[in-house]
Amino acid sequence: MENLDEKYMKEALKEAAAALDEDEVPVGAVIVCNGRVIARGHNMTERLGDPTAHAEMIAVTSATQALGGKYLENCTIYVTVEPCGMCASALNWAKISRVVYGAGDPKRGFSLFSPSLLHPKTEVVKGVLADDCGALMSDFFLSKRR
Secondary structure, eight states, X not given: OOOHHHHHHHHHHHHHHHHHHTTSOOOEEXXXXXXXXXXXXXXXXXXXXXXXXXXXXXXXXXXXXXXXXXXXXXXEEEEEEOOBHHXXXXXXXXXXXXXXXXXXXXXXXXXXXXSOSSOTTOEEEXXXXXHHHHHHHHHHHHHHHO
16 A cells, blocks of 8 residues: 555645646645645646745645634645745745655755744655656656757
């Protein structure tokens, strides 16, 4: 049986595929609380004309509405690519318990910043289905260069 992190990362990959179908940068996210997906999101920056409409931001807004409050304690976000500084800061303010991501982002990922932009109690798991997540991004940007 696959582990839960892989199971939910596959759900995030479905969201990334939805972004790809819309010619958005293929990043997807899901937020899980108490064993169920409470929110989904994928990049919508082109559709909305909004540079803050990242997958994580869409998912956080949806999750806080689902829970009826601004904090996401006891929740995990699964995101296909390492969150950027903006998204990590939003996850900090939301007090999310865990961040699980697939592919690292050496150019814009939150791990470039010190100290971490995430809440000090947030657990980070990296590299879940990293090859699948990274290939989706690489293929997208290769197609844009042709």
